Amino acid sequence: MTGWLMNRSLLILAALLLSAGMSACSPLGKPPADNLYQRLGGEQGIEALVYDLLVEIAADERIVERFRDVNIPRFRQGLESYICSISGGPCEYSGESMQVVHAGHGYTDVEFNALVDDLIRAMEKRQLPVATQNRLLALLAPSYRDIVYQ
Numbered sequence: 001m002t003g004w005l006m007n008r009s010l011l012i013l014a015a016l017l018l019s020a021g022m023s024a025c026s027p028l029g030k031p032p033a034d035n036l037y038q039r040l041g042g043e044q045g046i047e048a049l050v051y052d053l054l055v056e057i058a059a060d061e062r063i064v065e066r067f068r069d070v071n072i073p074r075f076r077q078g079l080e081s082y083i084c085s086i087s088g089g090p091c092e093y094s095g096e097s098m099q100v101v102h103a104g105h106g107y108t109d110v111e112f113n114a115l116v117d118d119l120i121r122a123m124e125k126r127q128l129p130v131a132t133q134n135r136l137l138a139l140l141a142p143s144y145r146d147i148v149y150q
């Protein structure tokens with residue numbers, strides 16, 4: 001790892017450790033017990049998953065540079081509420097659409113796959129069953145067209 005990349009990873013890790021990890025979840029009623037949100041471990045499970053994902057990204061030389069100027073606590077919270085909301089949890093994702101957020105950066109399919117790899121690693125670390133992993137990946141897969149080569 002080059003010195004610069006190392007610094008970048010350390011910065012992201014520091015921001016992670018300092019940020020509160022509060023998700024934008026608000027109790028809008030209890031989701032059914034067997035939905036994906038519950039299978040991911042609810043609010044706490046998703047917070048832990050996003051934390052592990054960011055740790056993976058911080059160590060991933062293929063994409064870490066893309067997060068050089070990103071406000072990590074905000075990104076963390078955005079990801080938490082996005083995953084919570086698409087998995088059927090009681091959260092509203094209030095950020096911009098995936099297309100707007102990622103437009104103008106020319107993210108490649110190699111970078112997209114790298115992030116998916118990192119997510120799988122994080123889900124493995126959380127010991128989520130493969131069926132649960134696949135359900136989340138299936139929900140995220142369609143975002144490919146909004147994120148890559150925009």
Ligand code: HEM
Nearest residue numbers: 063066067070075078079082095096101107111112115140
């Ligand atoms: C499954 C694929 C992906 C999903 C579901 C996803 C989701 C998200 C979400 C929810 C946010 C936060 C938006 C907000 O709250 O404002 C975000 C921001 C961001 N994403 Fe992605 N993303 C994906 C792929 C990628 C890839 C492949 C890259 C680049 C390697 C990337 C780079 C970024 C960056 C740099 C930001 C921060 C933007 C900013 O705050 O300025 N994303 N993404």
